[in-house]
Amino acid sequence: MIQLLCCRLSTTAPSQSRSFYSLCNKTGDKWKLSRLYTSSGPRAYSSSQQPSSAVSRIWSLTQRAFRHSSTRSNNPLGLKFLLGPAVLTVSARLLFHVAYCKADKNNNTLVEVTAKVPIPDFKWHILWEFVKPQLFALVCAVVLAFGAAILNIQIPLMLGDLVNVVARHLRENTGNYISEIQGPALKLLGLYGVQGLLTSGYIILLSRVGERVAADMRKTLFASLLRQDVAFFDANKTGQLVNRLTADIQEFKSSFKLVISQGLRSITQTIGCFVSLYIISPKLTGLTVIVLPCLVGAGALIGSFLRKLSRLAQEQVAKATGVADEALGNVRTVKAFAMEERELQSYAYEVDKSCEMNENLGTGIAIFQGLSNMALNCECLHYERFGIHCDAECCCISDLLIIPFLNAGIVLGTIFAGGTLISSNEMSPGDLMSFLVASQTVQRSLASISILFGQVVRGISSGARVFEYLSLQPTILLCGGGRIPYHSLTGRVDFLNISFSYPTRPGHEVLKKFNLTLPPCKTVAVVGESGGGKSTVAALLERFYDPTSGVVMLDGLDIRTLDLSWLRGQVIGFINQEPVLFGSSIMENIRFGKPDATDAEVISAAKQANAHRFITSFPDGYNTTVGERGVTLSGGQKQRIAIARALIKNPSILVLDEATSALDAESERVVQEALDRATRGRTVLIIAHRLSTIQGADLICVMSNGRVVEAGTHLELLGKGGLYSDLIRRQKAEGQK
Numbered sequence: 019m020i021q022l023l024c025c026r027l028s029t030t031a032p033s034q035s036r037s038f039y040s041l042c043n044k045t046g047d048k049w050k051l052s053r054l055y056t057s058s059g060p061r062a063y064s065s066s067q068q069p070s071s072a073v074s075r076i077w078s079l080t081q082r083a084f085r086h087s088s089t090r091s092n093n094p095l096g097l098k099f100l101l102g103p104a105v106l107t108v109s110a111r112l113l114f115h116v117a118y119c120k121a122d123k124n125n126n127t128l129v130e131v132t133a134k135v136p137i138p139d140f141k142w143h144i145l146w147e148f149v150k151p152q153l154f155a156l157v158c159a160v161v162l163a164f165g166a167a168i169l170n171i172q173i174p175l176m177l178g179d180l181v182n183v184v185a186r187h188l189r190e191n192t193g194n195y196i197s198e199i200q201g202p203a204l205k206l207l208g209l210y211g212v213q214g215l216l217t218s219g220y221i222i223l224l225s226r227v228g229e230r231v232a233a234d235m236r237k238t239l240f241a242s243l244l245r246q247d248v249a250f251f252d253a254n255k256t257g258q259l260v261n262r263l264t265a266d267i268q269e270f271k272s273s274f275k276l277v278i279s280q281g282l283r284s285i286t287q288t289i290g291c292f293v294s295l296y297i298i299s300p301k302l303t304g305l306t307v308i309v310l311p312c313l314v315g316a317g318a319l320i321g322s323f324l325r326k327l328s329r330l331a332q333e334q335v336a337k338a339t340g341v342a343d344e345a346l347g348n349v350r351t352v353k354a355f356a357m358e359e360r361e362l363q364s365y366a367y368e369v370d371k372s373c374e375m376n377e378n379l380g381t382g383i384a385i386f387q388g389l390s391n392m393a394l395n396c397e398c399l400h401y402e403r404f405g406i407h408c409d410a411e412c413c414c415i416s417d418l419l420i421i422p423f424l425n426a427g428i429v430l431g432t433i434f435a436g437g438t439l440i441s442s443n444e445m446s447p448g449d450l451m452s453f454l455v456a457s458q459t460v461q462r463s464l465a466s467i468s469i470l471f472g473q474v475v476r477g478i479s480s481g482a483r484v485f486e487y488l489s490l491q492p493t494i495l496l497c498g499g500g501r502i503p504y505h506s507l508t509g510r511v512d513f514l515n516i517s518f519s520y521p522t523r524p525g526h527e528v529l530k531k532f533n534l535t536l537p538p539c540k541t542v543a544v545v546g547e548s549g550g551g552k553s554t555v556a557a558l559l560e561r562f563y564d565p566t567s568g569v570v571m572l573d574g575l576d577i578r579t580l581d582l583s584w585l586r587g588q589v590i591g592f593i594n595q596e597p598v599l600f601g602s603s604i605m606e607n608i609r610f611g612k613p614d615a616t617d618a619e620v621i622s623a624a625k626q627a628n629a630h631r632f633i634t635s636f637p638d639g640y641n642t643t644v645g646e647r648g649v650t651l652s653g654g655q656k657q658r659i660a661i662a663r664a665l666i667k668n669p670s671i672l673v674l675d676e677a678t679s680a681l682d683a684e685s686e687r688v689v690q691e692a693l694d695r696a697t698r699g700r701t702v703l704i705i706a707h708r709l710s711t712i713q714g715a716d717l718i719c720v721m722s723n724g725r726v727v728e729a730g731t732h733l734e735l736l737g738k739g740g741l742y743s744d745l746i747r748r749q750k751a752e753g754q755k
């Protein structure tokens with residue numbers, strides 16, 4: 019098992035490269051993989067099957083990391099038994115080895131190094147918080163599971179009684195067979211019935227507990243993620259976060275349920291059946307104690323081989339799904355480049371591979387089944403319980419698994435030794451029957467326990483990943499702090515001596531002793547070269563980040579002392595270049611700016627934003643659903659809905675971050691009209707690329723190298739003949755080309 023940051027190394031060939039890319043990207047400038055990655059393209063491997071040297075290097079590193087990691091996960095079974103649960107937390111950490119690559123400065127190649135990424139601990143007290151509300155149901159489930167296991171121990175003994183009646187009747191042929199057999203038979207049937215009821219009871223309760231714990235975890239984790247700073251999202255990929263919400267919690271839930279039901283049952287049965295075995299025949303028990311571990315070991319070895327095959331087959335299915343997912347998710351790009359055929363080829367290649375691997379798995383299971391059948395004594399179990407997922411068509415091999423491999427040995431051995439004991443009257447035939455059934459139960463339980471260890475490790479690993487984010491505290495708190503009453507808020511903003519580096523790039527100072535004042539109800543435009551830090555200024559005003567040094571003030575108060583949800587929710591309206599809409603109705607999207615707004619307020623905001631006319635031209639009007647991220651609307655329409663969304667809260671300060679730069683001339687004109695109306699009577703910060711759009715601003719500040727180097731009105735700055743007039747000249751020249 020590999021943990022490459024968030025353990026999803028092995029999904030698709032491209033995504034393997036991407037995982038490496040993300041990991042290297044995370045660690046900042048010293049990683050050079052991004053250049054390799056971009057020059058080769060993410061699909062180079064899967065689509066051409068002749069990977070470019072760069073991608074093949076990434077790929078071979080990935081594979082090496084995978085091999086390295088998977089060998090670590092194959093802990094010898096015996097060791098697991100010896101060390102037991104005490105090592106589980108540690109082994110969970112061991113499994114978290116992270117492989118990543120680093121640029122070798124001397125020869126410019128990638129070398130594999132060991133990660134120093136801290137591995138999260140499993141926090142039992144957090145688990146307790148989730149389990150506490152379900153404690154009653156959990157205790158009931160444990161009691162029922164325990165009861166079912168105890169009854170299971172009784173079954174071999176009752177079977178023995180039954181066989182003794184049959185044997186006596188055969189031997190002596192006296193008495194009434196029916197009345198003699200009735201008692202033990204009814205007892206046995208009753209026992210099976212009660213055991214069935216107990217089993218159903220604990221499964222119902224456990225699934226209730228598991229589902230509720232998982233649902234609570236999901237809600238709490240989601241709430242915790244939403245609380246995190248923007249810097250957190252800079253450092254973590256969305257896919258990884260979603261994975262913690264879905265796959266990790268799912269894995270944890272399965273392990274939780276399995277460990278309690280299966281673990282409790284297997285341990286109780288093993289101990290109970292061993293006691294029964296000892297009571298029935300201490301001599302035969304001695305023999306079993308010597309032989310059984312070898313048989314369980316052999317069964318577990320073959321089982322682990324099949325599980326490995328199964329895991330590889332599943333990963334291959336995931337690879338194929340990944341290719342389809344990527345192609346369908348980016349269907350517009352695929353179509354725009356007429357790449358349908360190539361995507362189909364990539365998908366077909368991965369699907370064929372998965373087909374081949376599943377066929378191999380089917381063959382492996384078939385051989386195992388054959389060997390087990392030859393072993394005479396069968397215990398039929400579900401594959402899935404043992405972590406083997408088989409997609410093979412043949413139901414006779416996909417539904418059943420005979421785990422106690424080489425049973426013939428123990429069965430024949432027991433019958434041979436038991437027969438000797440029967441002939442010397444040391445044992446009855448019923449005892450032999452009881453012994454055989456009880457020893458099978460022990461064997462099956464031990465096999466389950468060995469597999470459960472792996473499940474516990476996986477559960478602890480995924481639980482630790484979930485809990486890591488649950489206990490994470492944001493540095494910028496959403497609530498708490500003061501509010502300025504609406505009637506006394508002027509909307510003056512001061513950036514005083516701000517220095518700032520993004521947390522993901524601490525060495526790179528974006529703003530250096532930056533100073534700027536936004537006077538109340540005035541429009542200030544910030545212009546400058548791309549990457550000069552203009553959007554960063556807006557991000558600091560929104561408090562997406564706090565400055566490294568210096569202070570941002572609102573009406574003379576440090577914004578760090580103000581209530582952030584009030585600041586973002588009521589004071590600042592933010593409109594950026596690529597407005598993101600939610601896949602709900604237009605009405606809901608505009609209301610996102612003020613959840614308690616009436617329909618009339620929504621319509622009024624839409625009118626201010628020049629959006630009312632086009633909205634009412636749709637058949638469903640304000641109830642029109644806008645599709646995923648607003649895909650069914652044009653750029654200009656999306657932007658006007660975003661403006662309405664910002665205006666509905668009637669903000670005192672409006673931040674426009676390149677709000678019209680992605681639009682064509684006609685859309686820009688309509689949106690600009692809406693913006694001109696929207697900015698009246700508010701403090702406005704405009705971040706602009708196209709200098710033509712900000713010529714009417716009260717103040718234009720030119721940024722260079724992280725600070726303001728020129729400031730004035732359009733005409734003043736032109737008169738200076740400095741950087742601003744240079745920018746104007748350059749844009750004019752570009753426009754004429």
Ligand SMILES: Nc1ncnc2c1ncn2[C@@H]1O[C@H](COP(=O)(O)OP(=O)(O)OP(=O)(O)O)[C@@H](O)[C@H]1O
Nearest residue numbers: 252520522523528547548549550551552553554555
């Ligand atoms: N989230 C981030 N994490 C790390 N660095 C960032 C982040 N956002 C921006 N940067 C870096 O900060 C610098 C300033 O970026 P910013 O987006 O503020 O520039 P800009 O002037 O708005 O550029 P443009 O006009 O191209 O939008 C750039 O070097 C950029 O790479």
